[in-house]
Amino acid sequence: MTRAELFQNIQQKESYLCVGLDTDIKKIPSHLLAAPDPIFEFNKIIIDATADLCVAYKPNIAFYEAQGPKGWESLEKTLAYIPKDIFTIADAKRGDIGNTSELYARTFFDYFNFDSVTVAPYMGADSVKPFLIKPDKWVILLALTSNPGSQDFQLISSENSKYLFEEVIQKSQQWATKEQLMYVIGATRTDYLQRVRALAPEHFFLVPGVGAQGGSLEEISRLGMNKQCGLLVNSARNIIYAGNGPDFAQQARQEARRMQQEMAEYLEKYLPV
Amino acid sequence: MTRAELFQNIQQKESYLCVGLDTDIKKIPSHLLAAPDPIFEFNKIIIDATADLCVAYKPNIAFYEAQGPKGWESLEKTLAYIPKDIFTIADAKRGDIGNTSELYARTFFDYFNFDSVTVAPYMGADSVKPFLIKPDKWVILLALTSNPGSQDFQLISSENSKYLFEEVIQKSQQWATKEQLMYVIGATRTDYLQRVRALAPEHFFLVPGVGAQGGSLEEISRLGMNKQCGLLVNSARNIIYAGNGPDFAQQARQEARRMQQEMAEYLEKYLPV
Numbered sequence: 001m002t003r004a005e006l007f008q009n010i011q012q013k014e015s016y017l018c019v020g021l022d023t024d025i026k027k028i029p030s031h032l033l034a035a036p037d038p039i040f041e042f043n044k045i046i047i048d049a050t051a052d053l054c055v056a057y058k059p060n061i062a063f064y065e066a067q068g069p070k071g072w073e074s075l076e077k078t079l080a081y082i083p084k085d086i087f088t089i090a091d092a093k094r095g096d097i098g099n100t101s102e103l104y105a106r107t108f109f110d111y112f113n114f115d116s117v118t119v120a121p122y123m124g125a126d127s128v129k130p131f132l133i134k135p136d137k138w139v140i141l142l143a144l145t146s147n148p149g150s151q152d153f154q155l156i157s158s159e160n161s162k163y164l165f166e167e168v169i170q171k172s173q174q175w176a177t178k179e180q181l182m183y184v185i186g187a188t189r190t191d192y193l194q195r196v197r198a199l200a201p202e203h204f205f206l207v208p209g210v211g212a213q214g215g216s217l218e219e220i221s222r223l224g225m226n227k228q229c230g231l232l233v234n235s236a237r238n239i240i241y242a243g244n245g246p247d248f249a250q251q252a253r254q255e256a257r258r259m260q261q262e263m264a265e266y267l268e269k270y271l272p273v
Numbered sequence: 274m275t276r277a278e279l280f281q282n283i284q285q286k287e288s289y290l291c292v293g294l295d296t297d298i299k300k301i302p303s304h305l306l307a308a309p310d311p312i313f314e315f316n317k318i319i320i321d322a323t324a325d326l327c328v329a330y331k332p333n334i335a336f337y338e339a340q341g342p343k344g345w346e347s348l349e350k351t352l353a354y355i356p357k358d359i360f361t362i363a364d365a366k367r368g369d370i371g372n373t374s375e376l377y378a379r380t381f382f383d384y385f386n387f388d389s390v391t392v393a394p395y396m397g398a399d400s401v402k403p404f405l406i407k408p409d410k411w412v413i414l415l416a417l418t419s420n421p422g423s424q425d426f427q428l429i430s431s432e433n434s435k436y437l438f439e440e441v442i443q444k445s446q447q448w449a450t451k452e453q454l455m456y457v458i459g460a461t462r463t464d465y466l467q468r469v470r471a472l473a474p475e476h477f478f479l480v481p482g483v484g485a486q487g488g489s490l491e492e493i494s495r496l497g498m499n500k501q502c503g504l505l506v507n508s509a510r511n512i513i514y515a516g517n518g519p520d521f522a523q524q525a526r527q528e529a530r531r532m533q534q535e536m537a538e539y540l541e542k543y544l545p546v
Contacts, residue, residue: 022373060369060373062367062369062373062374062376062377062380063373063376065376065377065380066376066377066379066380066384068345068349068380068384069342069343069345069346069349070342072341072342072345073342076341076342091369093367093368093369093393093396094335094366095366095393096333096335096364096366097418097419097420098420100295100333100335100336101335103335103336103338103339104335104338104339106339107335107338107339107341111339111341120366120368120393120395120396121395121425121426122393122394122395122415122418122426122427123366123393123415123418123420123422123423123427124420124421124422124423124424124425124426124427125421125422125425126420126421126422127420127422128422142395142396145370145395145396146370147370147371147396147397147399147400148397148398148399149396149397149398149399149400149401150396150397151397152394152397152398152444153394153395153397153437153440153441153444154395154396154397156431156437156440157431157432158429158430158431158432159430159431159432159434161432164426164429164437167426167429168426171425171426213370
């Protein structure tokens with residue numbers, strides 16, 4: 001998917017919502033456990049309930065891997081089920097030497113047909129570039145994450161008085177254009193959001209940490225939005241586990257709807273003209 | 274496995290060799306392709322040919338994931354086949370927010386029963402600690418890697434005049450002891466090896482990059498060995514693809530044997546008394 005197509009979807013749906021498919025067998029409604037593939041069954045119902053309200057789905061790969069080969073199959077079926085006009089993100093946080101990153105790229109782009117993969121920057125250029133070989137596939141690079149541990153290294157100041165996450169954002173722009181590269185910027189780090197936007201004015205940011213982790217959607221939208229919106233705001237637990245009974249799909253839809261309506265308002269208010 | 278047990282194995286086998294099981298379906302001898310599970314078949318033969326010469330096996334998870342659910346099964350069978358007294362490393366380079374790292378830990382430690390996992394430090398403490406909950410399981414943290422991209426961020430100087438990899442080595446020692454924490458130090462970075470050893474005098478280092486990537490075994494051993502050896506030197510392609518015909522197992526054994534004999538010599542020469 002191209003950046004223009006993504007923006008078009010955002011405008012059409014008045015939404016920049018990404019639904020995180022962090023599907024945990026221990027948390028899904030118990031009446032689904034009798035299905036032959038409960039994880040896929042749950043995802044299918046969640047997708048049916050939210051597809052018109054969101055522009056992206058982000059399966060968290062750890063949740064599928066934890067199920068062994070069966071989890072891999074649930075993921076495969078989930079990807080095949082997601083409507084083709086919705087952007088897909090493999091939240092995998094991979095990154096390894098060139099020949100190994102190449103294989104991860106093959107897995108997520110060729111085998112599963114994801115549009116994008118989250119990648120950790122620590123190993124540098126040759127660990128990221130193998131994910132960039134197809135023009136319609138994206139790298140979403142970790143920059144400033146939403147967890148408390150983001151302070152340990154990402155906020156170290158370099159001798160050039162730049163934070164490590166700023167070095168990551170600047171250097172990585174030599175590797176790919178804004179048509180193939182996004183950044184992960186945690187919703188809990190709005191104190192740095194303007195600084196980040198100045199460094200990457202036209203890039204999309206994937207923003208986790210709204211909801212369960214405490215970030216504010218209004219603040220992110222006000223400080224982070226650019227002319228193509230430039231934001232994909234992820235919500236997982238708050239949507240997919242909004243309910244736990246037979247009406248869980250309705251509850252999920254209601255929460256997704258609530259976020260989409262808030263987003264419609266912010267698009268009206270903050271999208272630069 | 275404990276550090277003492279690992280050192281015992283090193284002394285007994287006169288080896289600190291780790292065999293990298295980077296098993297690529299495109300590179301294994303063609304006569305194996307008729308087997309029901311060619312990847313496991315290949316690993317089984319390699320393990321039989323090298324188990325008395327090495328103290329660790331390191332499957333590179335990317336190679337198994339690239340095969341989909343079948344690859345996951347090959348990995349499971351491989352882990353079950355490795356003799357229990359040999360240390361196992363899931364080379365996965367994971368690292369995510371707490372609840373997600375917890376799931377990765379469950380996958381590699383509970384599902385596959387690995388002894389250790391390689392972890393990327395970028396997301397900080399709460400992305401690493403979930404891998405440390407069992408006292409006999411290890412984190413092998415990326416510090417200074419063997420690839421060219423290691424220069425991009427790992428060698429950034431902080432305002433305290435420390436390299437990022439030094440910050441990683443120092444801070445992470447607050448999270449775990451030397452009984453549960455190792456570091457990845459690339460064999461191509463011998464220029465920094467003494468500096469690293471000074472920061473972590475008693476830790477084990479996992480050293481990739483000998484062979485195909487050009488690092489020198491003699492130099493690593495001379496500069497990096499501590500009283501418990503403190504080194505696991507990985508070799509993958511040079512051993513497992515030493516031959517490609519019907520005698521590939523013999524060829525692999527011969528190369529592993531050559532490295533083990535060199536290691537026996539360095540243990541004699543460089544192990545501090």
